[in-house]
Amino acid sequence: MITTDFVPGSPCWVDLGAPDVPAAAAFYGAVLGWDYESMEEGEDMEGGMFRKDGKIVAGLGKLTEKGARSAWMIYYDVADADATTQAVERAGGTVRVAPRDLDEWGRMAQYSDPLGGQFAVWQPGENTGAELMDEPGSLSWTELYTSDAAAAKEFYGGVFGWQFGDMELPGGGGTYSLITPAGLPEERMHGGLMEMPEENLALTNGRPYWHPVFNVTDCDAAVAKVTENGGTIQMGPDDAEGVGRLAVCVDPAGADFVVLTPSPSEA
Numbered sequence: 443m444i445t446t447d448f449v450p451g452s453p454c455w456v457d458l459g460a461p462d463v464p465a466a467a468a469f470y471g472a473v474l475g476w477d478y479e480s481m482e483e484g485e486d487m488e489g490g491m492f493r494k495d496g497k498i499v500a501g502l503g504k505l506t507e508k509g510a511r512s513a514w515m516i517y518y519d520v521a522d523a524d525a526t527t528q529a530v531e532r533a534g535g536t537v538r539v540a541p542r543d544l545d546e547w548g549r550m551a552q553y554s555d556p557l558g559g560q561f562a563v564w565q566p567g568e569n570t571g572a573e574l575m576d577e578p579g580s581l582s583w584t585e586l587y588t589s590d591a592a593a594a595k596e597f598y599g600g601v602f603g604w605q606f607g608d609m610e611l612p613g614g615g616g617t618y619s620l621i622t623p624a625g626l627p628e629e630r631m632h633g634g635l636m637e638m639p640e641e642n643l644a645l646t647n648g649r650p651y652w653h654p655v656f657n658v659t660d661c662d663a664a665v666a667k668v669t670e671n672g673g674t675i676q677m678g679p680d681d682a683e684g685v686g687r688l689a690v691c692v693d694p695a696g697a698d699f700v701v702l703t704p705s706p707s708e709a
Contacts, residue, residue, distance in 0.1 A: 443576050443582070443629065443630065443631075443632070444575040444576050444581060444582060444583070444584075444632045445575055445576065445630070446570075446571065446572065446573065446574070446575050448519040448566070448570055448571050449519060449623050449626065449630075450519055450520055450521050450602070450603075450623065450624070451518055451519065451520075451602035451603060451604055451623040451624055452518065452519050452623045452630070452632055453516055453517070453518055453519075453575075453581060453584050453632050453633065454517055454518065454519040454564050454566070454570065454571030454572065455500075455501070455516075455517035455564055455571045455572055456500045456501070456514055456515065456516050456517065456572070456581055456654050457500060457501030457502065457503060457514070457515055457517075458470075458500065458501070458502050458503070458512070458513070458514050458515075458697060459503055459504070459505035459506075459507070459510065459512060459513060459515065460502060460503070460504070460505055460512050460693075460695050460697070461504075461505045461512060461695055462695065463488050463489060463490075463502060463503070463504055465694065465695070466502055466512075466693065466695065467490075467492075467502060468671070469671050469672065469673065469693055469694060470492060470502075470693075472667050472670070472671045473664055473667045473668055473671065473673070473691075473701075474492075474494070474579050474656055474658065474664070474701075475494060475578075475579050476492040476493065476494055476499065476500070476579065477492070477493045477494075478490055478491075478492055478493075478502065479491045479492075479493060488503070488504040489501065489502050489503030489504055490502055494574055494577075494578075494579035494580055495574070495579070497572075497573035497574040497580075498572060498573045498574070499572050499573070499574050499579060499580045499581070500572065500581070505695075511645070511646070511696055511697075512693070512695035512696050512697040513560070513651070513653075513696075513697050513698070514652075514653060514654050514697055514698075514699060515552065515560065515561070515562050515652075516561055516562065516584050516652050516654060517550065517561075517562040517563060517564040517571070518561065518562070518563050518564070518602065519563070519564055519565075519566065519570075519571065520563045520564070520565050520602075521565065522565060523541040523549045523550065523551045523563055523564075523565040524541050526551065526563050526601065527540070527541055527551055527553075529600065529601045530553045530601055532600075533556070533596075533597045533600045533601055534556040534597065535553050535554060535555050535556055535597065535601070536553060536554040536556075537551065537552075537553055538552040538553055538554055538560065539551055539552035539562075541565075543567075544567075546567050546568045547567050547568055547569040548564055548565055548566045548567035548568070548569050548570075549564075549565040549567065550562060550563065550564050550565070551563050555594065555597050555598070555650065556593065556597055557588060557589060557590060557593065557594070557649065557650045558646070558649035558650055559586060559588060559594070559649065559650035559651055559652060560651070560652065561652055576657060577657060578657050578658055578659045579656070579657065579658070580656065580657055581654050581655070581656060581657075582655055582656065582657040582702060582704070583632065583633055583634070583654075583655035583700075583702065584621075584632060584633035584634075584652060584653075584654060584655065585633055585634050585635070585636070585652065585653055585654075585655060585700065586633070586634075586635040586636070586650060586651070586652050587635075587636055587638050587642075587643055587650060587651055587653075588635055588636070588637060588638070588650035589637065589638065589639065589640045589643065589648065589650060590637065591617070591619060591635055591636070591637035594635055594650065595619060595635070598621075598635075602623070602624065603623075603624030603625075604621050604622065604623065604624065605621070605622045605623075605624060605626075606619045606620065606621060606622075607619065607620045607622070607628070607631075608620075612683065616636060616637065616638075617636070617637070618634050618635075618636050619634055619635045619636070620633075620634050621633040621634055621635065645692070645696070645698055651698075653690075653698045653699055653700060654699050654700070655688070655699070655700040655701075655702050656699060656700065656701055656702070657702060657703075657704065658701045658702065658703055659703060660703060661678075661679045661686075661687040661688060661689055661701055661702065661703040662679050662687070664689070664691075664701040665678070665679050665689045665691070665701065668689075668691045668693075668701075671694070672693075672694035673691055673692055673693045673694055674691070674692045675689055675690070675691055675692075676690040676691065676692055676698065677689060677690040678690060684705060685702070685704070685705060686702050686703050686704040686705045687702070687703045688700055688701065688702040688703070689701055
């Protein structure tokens with residue numbers, strides 16, 4: 443599970459780059475019950491924070507990168523963003539945004555893995571990350587779809603020291619690799635990765651991608667809100683044994699995410 447007791451290698455933050463900030467704020471407010479708090483600081487800056495029950499759960503900003511698709515970016519806690527950058531480069535990854543300070547809040551950087559999957563890191567300062575995790579309306583899991591699971595495990599294991607545990611999906615659905623931060627027990631596993639053919643990675647034209655899984659109290663109700671507000675459903679809602687009821691969704695601007703109502707034993 444993901445907690446707010448962040449450790450190196452654990453997810454600590456997510457933010458969304460959207461072409462239309464007010465539209466995205468309205469969509470996720472309807473689907474996840476989030477309140478949006480603008481933090482605009484100038485003509486060239488547009489964005490803010492999402493809150494759930496008063497607690498900060500995610501960020502939202504204007505998509506400015508030319509040719510980029512709207513997508514969620516997942517940030518992982520690190521003790522030293524500069525050292526992580528060196529590890530990424532040694533492992534064959536690419537630095538998209540070099541380490542930089544965000545005032546007293548912390549230090550961040552963004553990367554691509556060797557196959558193109560994008561992710562980010564956060565070296566905490568005064569801000570350690572989201573204030574709510576693994577509760578309804580907050581991040582509960584992170585997931586990588588990749589065309590080469592072995593290469594992904596080698597890369598991310600080298601960068602973060604992640605531990606991996608493989609499980610076979612029912613019905614010959616393939617192998618799913620569970621991710622746990624270095625040195626922690628399985629109770630702290632925070633994500634998974636799954637190999638897929640490039641033709642199944644249509645959102646990114648074959649490039650691997652990460653997406654967030656958000657906890658919701660009623661998966662079917664959340665799916666209804668997605669479609670009512672202009673989003674689409676890629677898969678589900680379906681029941682996954684031992685996991686819960688989930689659906690893969692795409693917002694009106696093309697950013698993908700998952701909504702999950704955990705099984706009672708997993709809640």
